[in-house]
Amino acid sequence: MSEPVRSTPGSLPLSRLAEPLLRRLSELLDRAAPGKGWRDLAQRAGSRGRVRLSPLDLEQCSLKVLEPEGSPSWSLLKLLGDRGCTVVELVEFLQALEHTEALQCLSHSGIKIVVQPDSQAVLSGQVVKLCCWATGHPFVHYQWFKQEKEVPHGNSPELVLNPVNVNDSGFYICRVNSESSFVFSRWARLEVCDLQGTSHGSLIGLPENKLRICIQPQPQNLTVGDALVLECGAVGNPIPHYQWFRNGFPLANGSKNVYMVTYADVEHQGTYWCHVFNDREDQDSKKIEVIIGRKAVAVECTEEDLSDLQKPADLQEQSNHRPVGLLYYAGHGYENYGNSFMVPIDAPNPYRSANCLCVQNILKLMQEKETGLNVFLLDMCRKRNEYDDTILILDALKVTANIVFGYATCQGAEAFEIQQSGLANGIFMKFLKDRLLEDKKITVLLDEVAEDMGKCHLTKGKQALEIRSSLSEKRALTDPIQQTASSAESLARNLQWAKAHELPESMYLEFKCGVQIQLGFAAEFSNVMIIYTRIVKKPPEIVVCRAYVTDFALDLDVDPKEANKGTPEETGSYLVSKDLPKHCLYTRLSSLQKLREHLIFTVCLHYEYPGIEDTMDERKEVNVGKPLIAKLGLHHGFKNNNCVQTCCMANNPFHNQIESSPVAAKYYVPSHCQPNSCPGTYHPNRICSDSIRQPETCSCNGTSRVLPSRHEVLNYSPPVEKSNVPVETTDDTVELEFLLSDNLRFSEQQ
Incomplete structure (x- = not known):
């Protein structure tokens, strides 16, 4: 682990000194002998090119004597602090004035950490001791933190964990306080290895x-x-x-x-x-x-068995090697005349069947591939669309077994969703995901999900799971996937799938001012990418520094108001937020399938020097090629035609709006509110900035419900409060001291 630069009181900006100490210095300067007062200090400070004091500044300090509690020296010290003067420089000025008493006042505030805590990896069950010893006048106090949270009873030089367990893993730091100042120890990383009951x-x-x-x-x-x-x-x-x-x-x-x-x-x-x-x-x-490699399984068989294997009518062999069709869809939908329709997020208003994807047509395409099992999990409403009177005449489906439909709600009813920890899930998905990995026949699993939903008091009488099945074999969602080695189409599809999930390489950008930033990337969906930036190196002469990304192609769905945020949740990203590095600025890019050219954007760096009011900036253009699904060029060949059902499904499994594509079943996408059916307007991935309000249902039928339907998702993120605690660390500890000092600066400015 790289050790960060240690903070000392002398390197602190003058503005960071505690108020009692500044008051004491002001009193000493106000009543100082000739040649050692605040005017002499101002003259010394003004002679330095970096700290400029005008006659008007001195006049404003002098006028403080007319106020009942006014102090010219206090005003001068605050002014010097605002101009970037440090404690080291103040000591130099006082030494030149030979102001011994003020110098002693400053020296008493010094804290020196003589023993730093060590990073270590230990076994679960051991006794672990983290040590931080410091000296200071007249005495010091300790407070240990794990990440940004105080450790209960952690107010001694030694933090003892007896016995230590895996939950104690993390980063620790100790804050040492004296009467007038405080410093932090270096970060100590603790890794706890759990051998899960095996012998050491x-x-x-x-x-x-x-x-x-x-x-x-x-x-x-x-x-x-x-x-x-x-x-x-x-x-x-x-x-x-x-x-x-x-x-x-x-x-x-x-x-x-x-x-x-x-x-x-x-x-x-x-x-x-x-x-x-x-x-x-x-x-x-x-x-x-x-x-x-590919496993070869050897079995013993008779000549009769061998002759049977050559027969094309061997249904058992065909069943074992036929692929599985699985469609999971979460979003807005409706059902007319027995046909179910999934509504894309860019459907016109009002939408009709020609603008939507017909579930029965997808089943027909699956049957053409001779799928051995077809599963449809549809988390959507099934109310009638009053704007669509079209009666579709579909080709007859084959009479085949092993078709399972799991509808989130009954015919003519709505499907609801619930919020938990800022993330919205459909009621169906909330209970389904708890059982997905159970090795049970799929109809048995869905029956148990239906029972779970029936116990939910929030949706009793409003939503019930409906199951339709022609299952003739014991098939489960945990069945292993079987592939035929000779399927060129399967290999090509797997290659496309892998290609559609390639992220740009993380990179480091160097700016002329000496600042270095990291530019990283993460995938939320195959067409949604997170860009995060963080500063990993900053020259000490720069006091404020911030990097953000801008100038994205118009094809992409990027809301400037939700870009360059301090948390992924503020950008509308909840699914991968726990896996992203901390202390970055995050930007969420959607609709990557629309990207026609390389993804080119600008990284802007704003920074400030002490004593200079103007903000400096530098810009760098970055080209990361075509990330994720943009590599597949899905826009090629698409025409301006709203007939999604015939134009897209007949020739290509991907729709222009991948977020609503039934094929990308692995990636769950929140639903979209259609203007004609719900009050107000829903903005995808937008954080509500007004006060917290209870979620409301879609009012398609003019009534109000307790829960939101699949039409609307409300996201709320509470404001983050700043406090005098250390910031949470990251894997890259080289920037910890910089992050910590920034956090302290924010705390002092409150």
């Missing part, structure tokens, strides 16, 4: 702080497309670092204790091991083999 074995009896590997990577035998996950865990003090190797070469993204490849291919097989090290010693994990 050779770790018992080792010397304290000894580096040892306690979790060894395990051999892997995978098929193409599986996820490769290797884990190595170690304990020791100083805290261990990791570097993964394959076939003797270090891996570029292998500096964590877990190495992961989400889509493993043949090129990823080989011999792996992890090199674990700290400042004192190092150790290698055991070497393991990772094999990636």
Whole structure:
């Protein structure tokens, strides 16, 4: 871990000194002997080119004597602090004036941390001690923090965790206070390794702080497309670092204790091991083999069995190798004359069947692919669309078994959603996701979801799950996916899927002023990307610094009011917020499928120097190519035709608006309010800025409900309060001191 620069009181801006100390200095200067008063201090300070004092400034300070509690010296010190004067400079001025008493007053406020807390990795159940010892006048107080929260009873130099458990993992810091100032220790990272009940074995009896590997990577035998996950865990003090190797070469993204490849291919097989090290010693994990290929299963069979396998009418063989069709849709919808329609977010007002996707047509396309199981999970309303009198004449569906429909609500009824922790889920999805991984026949699983929904008092009498099934086999959502090796179409689709999820590489930008920022990227959906920026290096002479992104293509859905926010939730992003790094500015880009050219935008840097009122700025243009689904160029070949049902579904599984595409079933998309059916206007991903209000239902039928329907999602994010606590740390600890000092500056300005 990189150690941040330690703060000392002398390097603090004068404006950061505690008010009692400033008052004491003012009193000493107000009654000082000739040659040592506030005017002499002003003359010394004004002679420095960086701190400029005009005659008007001195006159305003002098007029303070006319006020009952006024002090010229107090006014001067506040003015010097506002102009960027530091405690070090003030000491130099007072030394030149030979003002011994004021110098002693400042020296008494000094705090010096003599023992810093150490980062360490330990085993669960051990006794862990974090130490921070400091000196100061007349005495000091301690307060420990875990991230930004105070540790209860953590007000002594030693923080003892006895016994330590995995929940204690995190970053710790100690704040040391004296009467007039405070400083923070360096950050200490604590990693707690849990062996989950297994014996500690050779770790018992080792010397304290000894580096040892306690979790060894395990051999892997995978098929193409599986996820490769290797884990190595170690304990020791100083805290261990990791570097993964394959076939003797270090891996570029292998500096964590877990190495992961989400889509493993043949090129990823080989011999792996992890090199674990700290400042004192190092150790290698055991070497393991990772094999990636297609498994061949050998079975014994008779000549009669072999002849049966060659028969095309072998229904059992066909059933075992036929693909599965799965459609999950969450959004606005309706049902007319027995046909269900999914409404895209860009449908006209009013919309009709020609503007929507017909579920029955999708089933027909699945049957043409000879799917062995077709599952439809539809989290949408099924009320009649009074603006659509079209009676569709659809081609007859094949009479096939193994079709399952799970409707979130009954025919003619609405489907509701509920908010929890700022994230909206349909009632159907809220209960369905709790059972998705259960290895049960799908109809049995849906029956249990229906029972769960029936116990929810919020929707009793308003919404009930409806299940339709022609299931003739025991099929479950947990069944393994079987692929035919000869399917070129399947391989091409998998290649497109992987290509549609490629993110730009994280990058670092250097500006002329010496500031370095990191530009990172994350995917929320295949067509929604998060850009985050954070400052990782700042010269000490720059006091304020901020980087943000702008100038995006008009094709993209970016609201400037929701860009460059302090939290992902403020941009409307909830699904991946916990996985993003902290202390960044976040911008959410939607509708990447509309992007025709490379994604080019501008990174703007604003910064300020002390004593200079003007804000400086620099700009850099960044080109990240075509990220995520933009690589597929889905806009090619589309015409200006509202007939989504015939133009899109007949030839291409992707619709122009991927967020409502039934094919991208893995990615849940909140619903959209249609202007003709709901009061007001719904703005996707917008945070409500007015007061908290109770969610209301769609009033399509002129009545009001307790819950919002699938038509509307209300998001509320409470304001973040600033306080005199340390900021939460990130994996990149090199910028911790900068983040901490900024937080203290904000706290002092309140």
